[in-house]
Amino acid sequence: NAGVTQTPKFQVLKTGQSMTLQCAQDMNHEYMSWYRQDPGMGLRLIHYSVGAGITDQGEVPNGYNVSRSTTEDFPLRLLSAAPSQTSVYFCASSTDQSGGELFFGEGSRLTVL
């Protein structure tokens, strides 16, 4: 039972480069989300999706793009990376946006030089 799988685990980018963080879950969860974790800042919501074809912005969406073409996958795109996007990114899923436990992936550490 893989749960929530994130790739890559580590990535170094140069300012202005683009990349996609992949997230896949095998639990048939409708709700998926992306968080970033920075020292002393806790977990902040970037984007979320309540089902295939539906996405919405969280607390810190600027500079990030998402899409949800299937129930399983929820990729996070950085169109033009900036040093301020250096962070650890977590993807999470839940069976239900109301009353559901969040299942997190193991994280992707991104460094933007």
Next chain:
Amino acid sequence: GENVEQHPSTLSVQEGDSAVIKCTYSDSASNYFPWYKQELGKGPQLIIDIRSNVGEKKDQRIAVTLNKTAKHFSLHITETQPEDSAVYFCAASEGGGADGLTFGKGTHLIIQP
């Protein structure tokens, strides 16, 4: 929007002693309060949660208490063990579940042998 304050940021206790982590929230409409544990290099994992119609909930050595009037809730860990060392996050949600969770900044719990 919701604002969740968490204290302390670091807590060091002797093995076998109790640990208490406190959180306050700002939105009186919040009705779901989970606690997540994050071990080094891993994603957060739900350890216990409480809803606004309950004042206290226990699960073996961990318990959570909720004071709706004062808008604060606390995590209590008794008989602490080395494996309790981790970062703990509280969160609050109006929607009752994963959607709209606002996290505290985290508490690094250190268990001294």
